[in-house]
Amino acid sequence: MLAHTFFFYFFSGIAIFSALMVITSRNTVNSVFFLILDFISVGCLFIMVGAEFLGMILLIVYVGAVAVLFLFVVMMLNVAQQKQSWFIGKKSTHIPSGLIVAIIIFMELLVVIGGWKYKDNVSNSSSLVIDKDISNTHAIGSVMYTDYILYFQLSGIILLLSMIGAIILTYRRRENVKTQSYFKQISREKASSIELKEVDFNKGVKIDD
Amino acid sequence: MELAYNMEYLNLLFNEVYKIFFLIIPVLVSVAIIVWFDRRVWGLVQKRRGPNVVGPFGLFQSLADALKYIFKEIIIPSSANKIIFILAPIITMTLALVAWAVIPLSETLVLADINVGVLYLFAISSLGVYGIIMGGWASNSKYPFLGAIRSAAQMVSYEVSIGIIIINVLLCVGSLNLTEIVLAQKEIWFVIPLFPMFVIFFISSLAETNRPPFDLPEAEAELVAGYQTEYSGMMYAMFWLGEYANILLMCAMGTILFLGGWLPAVDFFPFNLIPSPIWMVLKILFLFFLFAIIKAIVPRYRYDQLMRLGWKIFLPFSLIYVVLTASFLVYFDLLPEKDF
Numbered sequence: 282m283l284a285h286t287f288f289f290y291f292f293s294g295i296a297i298f299s300a301l302m303v304i305t306s307r308n309t310v311n312s313v314f315f316l317i318l319d320f321i322s323v324g325c326l327f328i329m330v331g332a333e334f335l336g337m338i339l340l341i342v343y344v345g346a347v348a349v350l351f352l353f354v355v356m357m358l359n360v361a362q363q364k365q366s367w368f369i370g371k372k373s374t375h376i377p378s379g380l381i382v383a384i385i386i387f388m389e390l391l392v393v394i395g396g397w398k399y400k401d402n403v404s405n406s407s408s409l410v411i412d413k414d415i416s417n418t419h420a421i422g423s424v425m426y427t428d429y430i431l432y433f434q435l436s437g438i439i440l441l442l443s444m445i446g447a448i449i450l451t452y453r454r455r456e457n458v459k460t461q462s463y464f465k466q467i468s469r470e471k472a473s474s475i476e477l478k479e480v481d482f483n484k485g486v487k488i489d490d
Numbered sequence: 491m492e493l494a495y496n497m498e499y500l501n502l503l504f505n506e507v508y509k510i511f512f513l514i515i516p517v518l519v520s521v522a523i524i525v526w527f528d529r530r531v532w533g534l535v536q537k538r539r540g541p542n543v544v545g546p547f548g549l550f551q552s553l554a555d556a557l558k559y560i561f562k563e564i565i566i567p568s569s570a571n572k573i574i575f576i577l578a579p580i581i582t583m584t585l586a587l588v589a590w591a592v593i594p595l596s597e598t599l600v601l602a603d604i605n606v607g608v609l610y611l612f613a614i615s616s617l618g619v620y621g622i623i624m625g626g627w628a629s630n631s632k633y634p635f636l637g638a639i640r641s642a643a644q645m646v647s648y649e650v651s652i653g654i655i656i657i658n659v660l661l662c663v664g665s666l667n668l669t670e671i672v673l674a675q676k677e678i679w680f681v682i683p684l685f686p687m688f689v690i691f692f693i694s695s696l697a698e699t700n701r702p703p704f705d706l707p708e709a710e711a712e713l714v715a716g717y718q719t720e721y722s723g724m725m726y727a728m729f730w731l732g733e734y735a736n737i738l739l740m741c742a743m744g745t746i747l748f749l750g751g752w753l754p755a756v757d758f759f760p761f762n763l764i765p766s767p768i769w770m771v772l773k774i775l776f777l778f779f780l781f782a783i784i785k786a787i788v789p790r791y792r793y794d795q796l797m798r799l800g801w802k803i804f805l806p807f808s809l810i811y812v813v814l815t816a817s818f819l820v821y822f823d824l825l826p827e828k829d830f
Contacts, residue, residue, distance in 0.1 A: 283499075284499045310627060314574070334605075334606055337606050337610060337612075337613050338609070340616075340617070341609065341653075344616070345613060345616025345617060345619075345646075345649065346616070346646060349619055349642055349646055352627075353639070353642060356635075356639070357639070416605045418605065461794070463795070463798075
């Protein structure tokens, strides 16, 4: 089992290191890259414990889509490198509120971890019967749309709502913007766009438009 | 006991390493040949000869080019973010090669026959955008950055429709394993019942690999060479190799999902003697020929047209097709039964 242990510590080491680098690196773009590295190593950990479906979905959804958008926004905003290090130099006004949030999350974690008793057999602690012979893709698929359809639909609706909210917040109708209509461009014909005119010498021609 | 187990593990590891070499070297050689093939087709369409000087029929042209790139100087712009600048082509190339681990060349000839093969391929191809976006950003120059932004948006949008097309195929197979996807096509290749999906998959893979008519990230008239502008020497060559390896990968994916993988096209006497990897290679070549021909005959899309095509046409159409496929399978009771 040495190799398995080695790879476990390898991936979790990278995950913890990159998670630390996300909050300490001064360049925001580097932070996002470390976040991606974190996602990838957590995905590898998922695959190591046999949850290959979850690991792949993590890669596809978080690394392939969400983090690209993060990167996109951070690059477009062009948040310049912070000149001061995050704890020396100019005093930040955000530190007290950040500390409060951090303390609350830490207390919550304490409650959750302190209240958790390790069960001898984790799969028995749930009412769900897990068949060890089928792959976890089949296992997830067989319960997701049957027993848990309500939760599935609810989370879908929450996502839809947040999407609509984001669009409403950012959408603004701009005046005097020229748009191109494919239909108009393609249906343009010679008769409606070209007109031949006789041009008299030294008089020119008047084009009414 | 523990030691014996570890020795066995190491032994396994070394076995895998030599298998990996036997996979990677043919892939790299075929990338070199495919570049030559691409240029040759392109030339013949335009009534030129294309590369025909180095070696027989100019076959060694790519090798000569690679040699040239190796001896060129690698220039790193002084204002570039050096680590990410160097990392970008490496990531492009590595991602294009690791995806080949799950491609089955015959029923037994596959490096890693994993349960979630399709998801793995999809995940790797969605990671491909990072090489480009990192290269574009790290160059710290306007054309590469614009190219990277364009290509990131483009690849993310077309991935969505590719994902939904894959769902169509998976509905007919009932498994995420690539070998099983191919075996499910013994009766009929999916290109026939799912023909519209095949067309959309093909066009989306053109966009996914930044090939013409969707090569906006490197539109030379507007962006010099897009995200590759600041790259030179071997680093440029790695981008270029990774790009072609990705194209080859998309062709292999199309072959597995729609053209019946290694299954023979005509299953009677003289033809079923041909070994299955050759069928696979022939089908990949056929798809690549379409890629090459399209590069030569189709003009480039405008960017808003490209986005409209992805989000307003392909996405709804493939979603409707998922509903159609699912209803058809349920109504005629054709859903794949799995004895798990």
